[in-house]
Amino acid sequence: MVISWYTCLFEIIFLTIIFHIKTKGELIATLQKDWSAIETLAEExxxxxxxxxxxxxxxxxxxxxxxxxxxxxxxxxxxxxxxxxxxxxxxxxxxxxxxxxxxxxxxxxxxxxxxxxxxxxxxxxxxxxxxxxxxxxxxxxxxxxxxxxxxxxxxxxxxxxxxxxxxxxxxxxxxxxxxxxxxxxxxxxxxxxxxxxxxxxxxxxxxxxxxxxxxxxxxxxxxxxxxxxxxxxxxxxxxxxxxxxxxxxxxxxxxxxIEKMRLNFTIASTKSLRARNSGDINVNINTIYYFYIFIIFIKFLT
Missing domain, CATH: 2.40.10.10 (Trypsin-like serine proteases)
Structure with a gap:
């Protein structure tokens, strides 16, 4: 019986597909097992x-x-x-x-x-x-x-x-x-x-x-x-x-x-926040002051 090169090529492709399907199945099973262990670590x-x-x-x-x-x-x-x-x-x-x-x-x-x-x-x-x-x-x-x-x-x-x-x-x-x-x-x-x-x-x-x-x-x-x-x-x-x-x-x-560094950062953050808030308050007071002067000036003109 003479086997053509088409037949050989078909058998090679078929065996390759079977091998990859089996390998992929084993890989998926391994990944599922690994993922279960990974999820357990995350929960714990x-x-x-x-x-x-x-x-x-x-x-x-x-x-x-x-x-x-x-x-x-x-x-x-x-x-x-x-x-x-x-x-x-x-x-x-x-x-x-x-x-x-x-x-x-x-x-x-x-x-x-x-x-x-x-x-x-x-x-x-x-x-x-x-x-x-x-x-x-x-x-x-x-x-x-x-x-x-x-x-x-x-x-x-x-x-x-x-x-x-x-x-x-x-x-x-x-x-x-x-x-x-x-x-x-x-x-x-x-x-x-x-x-x-x-x-x-x-x-x-x-x-x-x-x-x-x-x-x-x-x-x-x-x-x-x-x-x-x-x-x-x-x-x-x-x-x-x-x-x-x-x-x-x-x-x-x-x-x-560790406790000292955490405390120092908390104090520094609090001071920074207070300074920023104080700056905002000063800006607001200045804005109100100039607005008040502007109103007086408008009344004077009218």
């Missing part, structure tokens, strides 16, 4: 927000801690941030404007140091890697609860199980979605990482992310915010065991600083 952690630049590109993850304040890492403040995006498990550039809040200012800790080699893969020195992002409108907690902050120090997190939740890429999509990873606390090997704890991935076989994620993301001990990621999850690797790890800046020692 409504205080997690995305930090975007002027072109609405994702830069970092942050955590709502008050009606106007978002906590993140100091490294995240090295780029110009413009928006806080709230209430979503998935970030795209086409995100709706009603989910965006403009940023009034950012505050970097005065002792911040982050030194690294090889594009951040080898962190050589780390100190006070913490920063605040202040919203122009004090409404962050009107619709979303703030995180419960635990007053922990590094010694109190010994052998603790820590969980990081933040935004990162998934599959071949350009969207950013919420992802998570568990860590087991281990001693940090570098004495120049101040006020930090370290953690190795709980099990390399239980990895829950696909690409690096969660720069500036919260690190949770049970249900409380205990630390902030010093670098994106999935980048740092222990050379001795080839196990992935991360460095976390513990929040406890910085709680007085």
């Amino acid at each position: 952690h409504p205080y997690i927000v995305g930090l975007l630049n002027y072109t609405k590109d994702y830069m970092c993850t942050g955590t709502i801690i008050s009606k106007r304040t978002v906590l993140t890492s100091g490294t995240c403040l090295s780029t110009k941030l413009k928006y806080i995006v709230v209430g979503t498990a998935l970030l795209r550039k086409s995100i709706k404007n009603n989910m965006l809040l403009e940023i009034a200012t950012t505050i970097l800790h005065g002792d911040y140091i982050f030194e690294s080699k090889f594009s951040g893969v080898n962190v050589t020195r780390l100190h006070s890697n913490i920063g605040l992002v202040i919203s122009t409108r004090p409404i962050l907690t009107f619709f979303f609860v703030s995180a419960d902050i635990g007053n922990y120090y590094a010694s109190e997190l010994e052998r603790a199980t820590l969980t990081t939740v933040g935004y990162g890429k998934i599959h071949n999509s350009d969207a950013m979605v919420l992802q998570a990873q568990e860590y087991r606390q281990i001693p940090c090997t570098n004495p120049k990482w101040y006020y930090c704890v370290c953690g190795i991935e709980y099990s390399p076989y239980r990895k829950t992310y696909e690409q690096e994620f969660g720069n500036g993301a919260p690190v949770l001990h049970e249900t409380e915010l205990a630390a902030i990621t010093a670098s994106p999850c999935g980048i740092l690797i222990l050379t001795s065991t080839k196990v992935k790890y991360n460095i976390f800046t513990v929040v406890g020692p910085y709680l007085p600083w």
Whole structure:
């Protein structure tokens, strides 16, 4: 039996279509499973927000801690941030404007140091890697609860199980979605990482992310915010065991600083508002005065 090239071409096309249908079906099933996990993360952690630049590109993850304040890492403040995006498990550039809040200012800790080699893969020195992002409108907690902050120090997190939740890429999509990873606390090997704890991935076989994620993301001990990621999850690797790890800046020692910065900004905003209102009042008084003079002048002429 002679098989024509038309028949061969038809069989190749048919098998290709079958393969793509099967692959697409498996991909859809995987996406549905992933999306269920992503939605669960969003429901359990409504205080997690995305930090975007002027072109609405994702830069970092942050955590709502008050009606106007978002906590993140100091490294995240090295780029110009413009928006806080709230209430979503998935970030795209086409995100709706009603989910965006403009940023009034950012505050970097005065002792911040982050030194690294090889594009951040080898962190050589780390100190006070913490920063605040202040919203122009004090409404962050009107619709979303703030995180419960635990007053922990590094010694109190010994052998603790820590969980990081933040935004990162998934599959071949350009969207950013919420992802998570568990860590087991281990001693940090570098004495120049101040006020930090370290953690190795709980099990390399239980990895829950696909690409690096969660720069500036919260690190949770049970249900409380205990630390902030010093670098994106999935980048740092222990050379001795080839196990992935991360460095976390513990929040406890910085709680007085956080409260002081929030109070200072509130006072400054109040003074600015009073000055602006006072200026408006002076303008109104002057307007009334000149209007009164004008009326008198008209009466004099008539």
